[in-house]
């Protein structure tokens with residue numbers, strides 16, 4: 550057994566995943582496409598050690614909580630079963646999210662854990678197989694295994710091997726994501742819980758699942774043709790459609806804050822009044838992320854920074870897939 554340290558980057562969905570077709574295998578009910586982000590990084594080291602009696606997990610230097618540890622141990626158990634050994638592991642994971650807060654770390658976190666744990670256990674898996682493992686912990690993590698622009702197809706129930714794949718490398722298109730942080734603290738309803746509540750209770754869930762593949766196709770075509778208005782319009786619709794589905798759940802899931810609406814208005818104003826090609830997206834939280842050309846990023850960032858209620862802003866370029874930092 551050995552140890553391995555890797556770096557993984559967060560990603561932002563351009564067409565959104567919301568809803569599962571198989572809860573046990575964590576399979577998405579809709580396809581999603583993302584851009585891996587340069588600035589937002591998790592570094593994770595996994596060391597299997599025969600002298601350990603239990604897995605020990607540290608996040609940003611502190612011992613992980615019981616629920617955090619459970620998700621990590623569940624992935625380590627799968628790795629141990631595949632590697633046919635019983636050794637416990639020490640896991641040390643840290644985030645470097647300097648450019649913008651307000652972006653979930655579960656995607657980069659579980660991508661890094663899957664890549665480090667499989668290698669530390671001596672498994673020689675290709676990226677697709679590692680992506681399928683990461684997906685079982687958090688579907689968006691499957692996308693962070695790859696750099697640039699990445700697709701995770703919808704999964705059919707039972708499709709245990711479903712993995713993400715790279716559509717285009719990071720140098721395909723010089724885009725930027727400008728993040729506007731609009732609130733502090735953890736979100737009130739996590740995405741796993743929120744999408745399950747939507748599936749079970751929202752009258753708009755079926756409509757969302759029916760519409761999502763077409764929106765994903767448009768995002769894909771926009772990427773191929775480097776056509777930002779085509780991509781951006783589909784991305785905004787994907788965001789608003791999944792939020793509408795979430796809002797109509799019982800009880801309703803409302804991620805919007807006043808500053809969220811103000812930031813969305815800023816993006817629309819830059820586009821409609823100033824002629825910039827800039828489009829907004831959101832995840833399961835109140836923050837707004839604006840997609841634009843690299844040459845316009847500073848202007849978009851200034852405008853969002855001046856928007857009432859916006860607490861901080863940051864800019865990310867297309868980033869690389871998982872990088873191995875140490876392996877011995």
Ligand code: DP6
Pocket residue numbers: 561562564565566567575581655686687688689690740741742831832833
């Ligand atoms: C709204 O990947 O966090 O950000 O698979 O349950 O861990 P689990 O969910 P997660 O969901 C992300 C949802 C989203 C859209 C997206 O990233 O595609």
